[in-house]
Amino acid sequence: MNKIVDVLIIGSGVSGIYCSLNLKESLNVMLVTKSKLENTNTYLAQGGISTARNKEDIPVFIEDTLKAGQYKNKLEAVTVLAKESRDNIEKLLAIGVNFDKSSNELNYTREGAHSINRIVHTKDNTGESIQLALEKELKQRKNISIYEDTYFVDIIKEENKCIGAVLIKDEEQINVYAKAVVLATGGIGGVFRNSTNQRILNGDGIAVALKHKIKLKDLNYIQIHPTAFYEENNDEKRLLISEAVRGEGGKLLDINGERFIDELLPRDVVSKAIFKQMDKTNSPFVYLDVTFMEKDYIINRFPFIYKECLKRGTDITEDYIKISPAQHYFMGGIEVDLDSKTSMENLYAVGEISCTGVHGANRLASNSLLEGVVFSKRCARFINENIDDIESKIGPTYEVKDTLQNLIKINKNLVIKEIKEQCEEFEDELFDYR
Ligand SMILES: Cc1cc2nc3c(=O)[nH]c(=O)nc-3n(C[C@H](O)[C@H](O)[C@H](O)COP(=O)(O)OP(=O)(O)OC[C@H]3O[C@@H](n4cnc5c(N)ncnc54)[C@H](O)[C@@H]3O)c2cc1C
Numbered sequence: 001m002n003k004i005v006d007v008l009i010i011g012s013g014v015s016g017i018y019c020s021l022n023l024k025e026s027l028n029v030m031l032v033t034k035s036k037l038e039n040t041n042t043y044l045a046q047g048g049i050s051t052a053r054n055k056e057d058i059p060v061f062i063e064d065t066l067k068a069g070q071y072k073n074k075l076e077a078v079t080v081l082a083k084e085s086r087d088n089i090e091k092l093l094a095i096g097v098n099f100d101k102s103s104n105e106l107n108y109t110r111e112g113a114h115s116i117n118r119i120v121h122t123k124d125n126t127g128e129s130i131q132l133a134l135e136k137e138l139k140q141r142k143n144i145s146i147y148e149d150t151y152f153v154d155i156i157k158e159e160n161k162c163i164g165a166v167l168i169k170d171e172e173q174i175n176v177y178a179k180a181v182v183l184a185t186g187g188i189g190g191v192f193r194n195s196t197n198q199r200i201l202n203g204d205g206i207a208v209a210l211k212h213k214i215k216l217k218d219l220n221y222i223q224i225h226p227t228a229f230y231e232e233n234n235d236e237k238r239l240l241i242s243e244a245v246r247g248e249g250g251k252l253l254d255i256n257g258e259r260f261i262d263e264l265l266p267r268d269v270v271s272k273a274i275f276k277q278m279d280k281t282n283s284p285f286v287y288l289d290v291t292f293m294e295k296d297y298i299i300n301r302f303p304f305i306y307k308e309c310l311k312r313g314t315d316i317t318e319d320y321i322k323i324s325p326a327q328h329y330f331m332g333g334i335e336v337d338l339d340s341k342t343s344m345e346n347l348y349a350v351g352e353i354s355c356t357g358v359h360g361a362n363r364l365a366s367n368s369l370l371e372g373v374v375f376s377k378r379c380a381r382f383i384n385e386n387i388d389d390i391e392s393k394i395g396p397t398y399e400v401k402d403t404l405q406n407l408i409k410i411n412k413n414l415v416i417k418e419i420k421e422q423c424e425e426f427e428d429e430l431f432d433y434r
Pocket of ligand 1: 010011012013014015016032033034035037039040041042043044045046047048049050126127150151152153184185186187196197198200201202204205240328329350351352353365366367368369370372
């Protein structure tokens with residue numbers, strides 16, 4: 001089957017949906033996800049979304065982001081991120097995201113390596129509240145058609161110009177021709193045994209970029225989160241214990257009950273310290289302690305974490321939480337410019353799949369959702385301004401002969417091979433692949 005649209009967006013997380021909502025409503029848009037709309041990493045986000053508090057905070061926010069990223073960040077992109085943060089938070093509020101407030105003022109929390117409280121949140125399930133508000137708005141847009149359970153397997157190109165994509169739904173191949181194709185396919189955590197990410201996220205966009213020699217960047221910058229709930233013999237995604245727990249005072253202790261690190265240092269530093277302490281004490285975990293906080297405060301501030309730990313047999317108001325580090329985020333990805341353009345004409349990448357350069361070697365906490373909104377909006381703006389000059393084209397494609405299961409395996413292996421090559425220095429069990 002062939003379909004023609006103006007814009008094809010692949011991915012239903014914050015970056016895919018927000019991009020679609022910022023496109024002009026005269027455009028015919030198709031938004032595709034391989035699963036259900038909310039089966040995204042966005043939905044899992046807990047801690048919050050950062051924003052510059054005011055004009056004076058912009059340079060401070062920029063410096064915090066650069067410092068956490070070991071100054072490997074792209075300064076231009078970090079500046080855009082900080083400067084455009086506030087407007088996008090306002091837009092999310094207008095769309096209906098219910099960030100926590102007291103007396104009508106936003107509540108700001110703090111996470112590692114932020115020098116002030118500048119993270120807005122909805123208790124400890126910020127991602128769910130963003131995802132659901134965006135989905136509600138999305139479903140009201142008459143110009144956007146939503147395709148769930150629809151698998152993106154390849155792009156269609158003519159020389160170095162993207163003219164569409166090959167999708168598979170219910171074992172049927174759909175060739176979609178579009179003037180602009182936006183990849184919003186998220187991270188790569190699904191290829192790791194030990195990750196906080198949705199299991200379905202295998203870096204499909206990266207596999208396609210590798211096949212078509214689309215420029216990639218910083219594939220060795222993989223973030224390990226210091227605090228994932230420790231469970232023996234668990235093959236599911238790891239439960240994240242948000243950095244906001246440390247931001248609000250949670251303490252890291254080794255198995256002898258001794259503190260060993262400043263909990264609010266950048267993630268890479270804290271993860272390394274935990275590994276070292278695990279080694280030293282010959283233990284597969286360390287503890288995170290919040291038992292000294294008021295019980296009501298814990299239950300009210302971290303209801304999701306409280307309930308999920310309880311399900312796993314830990315009452316965090318009374319017991320130390322066993323934690324160990326886990327793969328969490330991908331700073332590298334498809335290289336894009338400040339308008340989210342890739343090295344292939346008419347192909348864009350937004351969100352975790354993209355590498356805007358804002359995170360450098362290590363992402364500052366709560367900067368990912370922000371990157372997703374800031375740069376997907378810029379992407380939409382660029383498309384809005386330029387799409388009238390692009391001709392719609394139906395070009396040659398091919399018949400997919402492999403089964404979907406086989407294609408998934410091939411793409412996944414391609415990503416694993418590349419990551420292995422790029423990350424030779426990682427040897428521990430975190431880099432055990434599924
Ligand atoms: C547990 C957890 C907590 C987090 N907490 C925070 C936080 O507090 N603050 C913060 O800023 N960041 C946080 N992050 C990171 C952040 O949530 C993600 O980086 C961000 O949401 C990614 O958004 P996205 O739109 O790029 O991708 P996602 O939200 O992951 O969406 C990816 C989409 O792509 C689709 N897709 C993928 N491959 C295909 C394919 N082949 N065909 C069709 N569709 C496809 C998926 O189905 C999905 O719809 C957290 C991440 C995790 C895992």
